[in-house]
Amino acid sequence: MPNNLIDLHTHGIGKYDTKTDNPYEILKMAMFYAKAGTVAFLPTIYSGTIRQMQANMEAVRAAIKMQHAACRTLTRHRCIRDMSLILGVHLEGPFLNPARCGAQERKSLIKPVIPNLKKLIEGYEETIKIMTIAPEMPGALKVIEKAVSLGIKVNMGHSDATYGQALSGKKAGATGISHIFNAMRPFHHREPGIAGFGLLDEDVFIEVVADGIHLDPKTLSLIFKIKRSDRIILVSDSIKGAGAKKGPIKTSSGAIAGSAATLSDVLKNVEDAGGDALKSASVNPLNYLNL
Numbered sequence: 001m002p003n004n005l006i007d008l009h010t011h012g013i014g015k016y017d018t019k020t021d022n023p024y025e026i027l028k029m030a031m032f033y034a035k036a037g038t039v040a041f042l043p044t045i046y047s048g049t050i051r052q053m054q055a056n057m058e059a060v061r062a063a064i065k066m067q068h069a070a071c072r073t074l075t076r077h078r079c080i081r082d083m084s085l086i087l088g089v090h091l092e093g094p095f096l097n098p099a100r101c102g103a104q105e106r107k108s109l110i111k112p113v114i115p116n117l118k119k120l121i122e123g124y125e126e127t128i129k130i131m132t133i134a135p136e137m138p139g140a141l142k143v144i145e146k147a148v149s150l151g152i153k154v155n156m157g158h159s160d161a162t163y164g165q166a167l168s169g170k171k172a173g174a175t176g177i178s179h180i181f182n183a184m185r186p187f188h189h190r191e192p193g194i195a196g197f198g199l200l201d202e203d204v205f206i207e208v209v210a211d212g213i214h215l216d217p218k219t220l221s222l223i224f225k226i227k228r229s230d231r232i233i234l235v236s237d238s239i240k241g242a243g244a245k246k247g248p249i250k251t252s253s254g255a256i257a258g259s260a261a262t263l264s265d266v267l268k269n270v271e272d273a274g275g276d277a278l279k280s281a282s283v284n285p286l287n288y289l290n291l
Contacts, residue, residue, distance in 0.1 A: 004278070005263040006285040007033070007041040008130065009090055009178065009207055009235035010242075013262065017240040018043045018089075021055040023062035026086065030067065033084035037264040040085040042129055044237075047093025047101075047108040050120050060089050061127045087289065088129035092178065094120070095143060096158035097134035102183035103257040104158060112140040117147065125150050129289060132178045134159035135169025135194075148173030153288065155207070158183045159194050166197035176205040176288065179237055180223070182214050182256075199226050205288050207235045208280065210269045211261040217273060224275035233288060234270060234280040236263050 011017050013032045016025045026043055033041050045056045064086045093104055095112035110116055112133060121128055131147055132155045133140055144154045156169045157178030162185070166177075177198040185193035192199075198206045199222075206227060210220055214237065223232065236242065239258030241249050251257045263281050270277035 005038045005281045006087075007038050007236050007238075007263050007281075008087075008233060008285050008288065009044050009092075010041055010238045011044050011046065011092075011258055012240035013238055013242045015240060018045050018056050018060070019048075021059050023059045023066060026060050026063035027066065027083065030063070030083040030086055033262070034082060036262040038084050038262060040087050042087050042090040044090040044092050047096060047104045049108060050094075050110075050116070052108075053091065053094065053120060054124070057089055057091075057124045057127060060086065061124065064088070064127070087291075088127050089124075090130040090132070091120075091128055092132045093158070095131075095133045095137065095140060097137055097160050099160050100134065100158045100183045100185070102158060103251050103255050104183075112137050112143040114139075114142060114146055117143050121147075121150070121152075125152070128152050130155055130176070132157040133169075133174070134161065135172065135174060136161040136165040141168060141172040144169060144172040144174050156194060157207075160185045161194040161197075163192050163194070163197045166194040167201075170197075170201065170204060175203070176207065176233070178207050179209050179214065179235065180206045181219065182209065199223065202228065203231070205231045205233055205284070207233050207237075208270075209235060209237045209259055210266040210273070211236075211259045212266075212269055213256065214259065217269065220269065220273040220275070224270075224273050229276055229279060230284060230287070232275065232280045233284045234263060234266070234277065236261060236266070238262060 130153045154174040155176035155178040267277040
């Protein structure tokens with residue numbers, strides 16, 4: 001099993017997820033990921049109240065400090081072997097489109113305006129590596145510009161953006177798209193939308209969930225035939241229960257809540273689709289974060 005996988009979009013694994021204020025639970029996640037071959041990851045925070053999201057970010061930040069302290073007393077090789085390296089956080093919200101909220105809580109979504117952004121990220125600017133934002137929401141472009149100016153990568157997602165609105169998001173500074181085709185405007189022959197933009201734009205990175213549930217195998221093949229290979233990032237979008245359960249994990253309403261698979265579980269699906277699995281799951285994530 002490869003042991004150099006990097007997951008930039010994952011909410012949980014085993015019986016743990018990022019809806020916690022306990023840093024030891026984040027460290028438990030890191031241990032599970034290491035066993036699954038993931039060497040580094042971004043714990044991905046669900047939309048919630050600003051207070052809730054900050055409590056979740058604080059748990060991750062504390063876990064990072066504890067992990068770094070352990071790495072100073074152990075060799076780096078042993079530290080990474082025993083525990084997946086926590087790179088920071090990915091905030092999936094709260095500046096999303098309620099019409100495309102997916103399994104995210106609609107009531108937790110708030111207006112993308114600068115005061116809300118400042119309140120959310122204050123004190124956590126260095127911990128936040130990626131934010132997912134819907135670019136078509138009123139005020140979102142200014143929020144994207146501000147986040148990028150602070151060194152935060154912006155993905156577009158949970159979005160009903162047209163092709164043109166996605167292009168505007170890119171011009172504002174967005175450089176990625178979260179879990180392409182999922183929780184976004186469907187591709188249409190008269191309006192390719194944000195999904196079409198993600199496939200055709202030469203610069204933007206796209207996240208791909210290759211568990212066989214989020215994307216049909218033929219859609220996966222289409223992605224690897226059309227998109228630049230160095231702009232595809234394989235992510236798990238895994239949630240609590242991943243690694244133990246089989247098949248999709250759904251909400252009570254039947255919506256897909258997230259994946260049950262880790263990155264190592266889906267490498268063959270990518271290879272079968274004609275993609276370079278290790279490049280998408282190791283090299284490209286590093287390049288996206290400029291590491």
